[in-house]
Amino acid sequence: MNARTGFLARRPEVLQGTNLRALAGPILICMILGMMILPLPPFLLDLLFTFNIALSVMVLLVSMYTMKPLDFAAFPSVLLFSTLLRLSLNVASTRVVLLEGHTGPAAAGKVIESFGHFLVGGNFAVGIVVFVILMVINFMVITKGAGRIAEVSARFTLDAMPGKQMAIDADLNAGLINEEAARKRRTEIAQEAEFYGSMDGASKFVRGDAIAGLLIMAINIIGGLIVGVVQHGMPIAAAGETYTLLTIGDGLVAQIPSLVISTAAGVIVSRVATNEDIGTQLTGQLFTNPRVMMITGTIILMMGLIPGMPHFAFLVLGGGAIQLGRVLKKNAEAKKASAVLADVLPAAAAPVENAEASWDDVALIDTLGLEVGYRIIPLVDKNTDGELLKRIKSIRKKFAQEIGFLPPVIHIRDNLELRPNAYRIALKGVEVGSGEAFPGQWLAINPGQVSAVVPGTPTTDPAFGLPAIWIDSNMREQAQVFGYTVVDSSTVVATHLNHLVVMHAAELLGRREVQALIERVQKDTPSLVDDLVPKVLAVTTLQKVLQNLLEEGVPIRDMRTIMESLAEHAQRSPDAHDLTAAVRISLGRAITQQWFPGNADMQVMGLDANLERVLSQTLTSGPNPGLEPGLAHTLLTQTEMAMGRQQALGLAPVLLVQHALRPMLSRFLRRSLPQLKVLSYAEVPDTRNVRVVNVVGAG
Known part of the structure; x- marks a missing residue:
């Protein structure tokens, strides 16, 4: 006997329980059909009516203790089977009432007799009124309301499905959930829509049951009079009283469970899904x-x-x-x-047994953060409509329009550890910039050509490092006359923040932003995106290419051109750096226009022929070429000198080199000379004239 056979031999009760649960549905259907066809004795009718009442109470209690509708996803099917059970009991009891009703009130069992005598006091007129009122409550109030709620919930759930699916995809792409969790959440969304749709249809069962109960009551009364008077020779008054009481008892014993089931349906569809059952919700929100x-x-x-x-x-x-209040x-x-x-007591007074650590204790770091001292808080206060808040919104909008993607939200918080007028800008929890701002004062920035000095507190412009002075408001006009650039404190912080956001644009472009760009392009050119991502190019490679462009100051607004170029070259080379070079050639016109607007000659810097030859030999020396220390020092020194001459002429610091040398020189020079831009001849359109006004390595 192998291990599997031994396990099954030791667990026969598991298989037996599973088989019995699987047979529950067919047995119930056969029982319902049997009650409609076969005559049942009064004792068995008593058991079945009692079971019907117990089932309705169970369904109501289960619906009240569920946390969310999907915890009782079988409710529409339960509603169908319970309705069929009641109707089959009506058929079976009607048969017994008409056949044996002339023998007395106990002809159809003790349950019907009790409901006909005890609940309505043996008065058939009162019984009819009570029965009709129960029908009206069930049909017009509870069932109709529950059906309407289910209908609206089904419509809203279907309308919200695309947004919920997109939210799941966003969480999956951001790494917040895995594939299994995403699949489970998608299944729950589909099941929720199916549940409310089924409830909308299942509520029609209860409405039909109410109408059927009313018709069955009329038919039983008329049929009982005919059977009692014609077949059994009973007086009309005696026959009317006997058969009416039996019919009323039969109707009440069926409609009371129906009313309970309808109430359970209303509880299921009307509650809002929380971590509490309906009883806890009511007591916790109504009496607190x-x-x-x-x-x-x-x-x-x-x-x-x-x-x-x-x-x-x-x-x-x-x-x-x-008193309760x-x-x-x-x-x-x-x-x-x-x-x-508890806040005042020291930490030593805390209980010895602390709660176990959980994932709720892990605090995710904000991508962009701005911390301010307490004197700067008025600039970012929502209640006073702080000026800096408006400027931050403008920064994000301007960034999206000029760079090509929406940056993350900037989270602002106060930090009492900072100096009162200090602020701190953090990128992924790491400080990338800081400064001071003085609300009520103005910063006079010296662009280098001022005619006189204004009194104030000397400082440095935090964004660009220019000499500046904090001055009072009454000195503003005088400073402008002297040639200063005068800005208020909120503009100082906003300019510094904008400068850092643009400088670190590549680090702000995450997986979520790339996915949003793909979806944005897909709206205009769906075939381009479907053919490229992820069939030919992985999303991670596309993200790396876009980050390479942003690191060199190239906007990614023209996503269509970028993706068309990638679709053309991705099959030949999957390397992100090679693809970046190919994309730059496709964006050559936009790159040159960025630094040399219009159609005037491009006055650039160039490489000395001997230096260019040495660099070309270095490039072909191996798979991972590197510059010798002496050559690297010479190149950096000569480039810095040429860049100084270029800026002295008021020209853009652009170095034009061979296409093969551009990536290596750009990576090397960008570290020490971030303002220098390295372009290749292949990126310059044929319609532009080039003039080399400064040569690197000539002096």
Whole structure:
């Protein structure tokens, strides 16, 4: 006997339980059909009517203790089977009533007799009224309301499915969930839509059951009179009373469970999914506000003092509500005091057994953060509509328009550890810039050509490092006359923030932003995206190419051209750096226009012929070429000198080199000379004239 056979031999009860549960549905269907066809004795009818009542109570309790509708996903099927069970019981009891009703009230069993005599006092007129009222409540109020809620919920759930699916995809792409969790959430969304759709249809069963019950009652009364008078020779009055009481008892014993099931349907579709059952929700939200309880109790007490009112009932309930409000208020104050005391007590007074660490203790770092001292808080205060908040919104919008993607939200918080007027800009939790701002004062920046010095506090412009002075408001116009560039404190922080955001654009382009760009392009050219990503090019490679472009100051607004170029070259070379070079050639016109607008001659820097030859030999020396220390020092020194001459002429610091040398020189020179831009001859359009005005390595 192998291990699998031995396991099955040791677990026969598991297989037996599974088989019995699988047979429950067919057995129930056969039982329902049998009750409609075969005659049943009164004793068995009593058992089945009792089972019907117990089933309805169970369904109601299960619906009240579920946390969300999908916890009771079988409810539409339960509603169908319970309706069929009640109708089959009506058929079976009708057969017994018409055949044996002339023998007395107990002809159809003790349950029907009890409902016909005890609940309505043996008065068939009262029984008819009670039965009709129950039908109206069930049909017009509960069932109709539950059906309407299910219909609207199904419509809203279907409308919200695309957004929920996109949210799941975004969480998956951001790495917040894995494939299994994403698949489970998609399944839950589909099941939720199917559940409300099924509930919308299943509510029609209860409405039909109510109508059928009304018709069955009329048919039983008329049929009983005919059978009792014609076949059994009973007086009309005696036959009417006997068969009417039996019919009313039969109807009540079937419609009361129907009313309970309808209530369960209303509870299921009307509740909002939380981590609490419906009883906890009601008590936790209805009886927790002491002010509400005390006002309600006062109103009831005042009504009880009106002459002619039942004083005892009103005074007792009003006093009880006021007392409950006082108790709730006292408990709330005690909780507040204990919370304050817990904050004041030292950490040593904490309980020895601390809760286990969980993933809720892991705090994700904000991509972009701005921390301010307490004197800068008015600039970012929502209540006072701080000026810096408006500028930050403008920064994100301008960045999206000029760079080509929407940067992450900038999270602002106060930091009491900073100096009162200091601020700190963090990228992924690491400080990338800091400075000071003085609300109410102005920063006069010296562009290098001022005619006089204004009095104030000397400082440095935090964005570009220019000499500046903090001045009072009354010196603003005078500083402008002297040639200063004068800006307010919020502009200082916003300019610094904008400068850093643009400088670190490559690091801000994450997987989520790339996916959003792909979806944006897909709206205009779906075939281009479908043919490229991810069939030919992985999303990670596309992200690396875009980051390479941003690192060299190339905007990615023209995503269509970028993706068309990638589609053309990706099959030949999957390397991100090779693809970046190919994309730069496709974007050559935009790159040159960025530094040399218009159609004027491009006045650039070039490489000395001997230096260019040495660099070309270095490039072909191996798979990972590197510059010798002496050559690297010479190249850096000569480039810095040529760049100084270029800027002295008021020209853009652009170095034009061979296409093969451009990637290596750009990576090397970008570290020490971030303002220098390295272009290749292949990126210059044929329509532009080039003039080399400064040569690197000539001096």
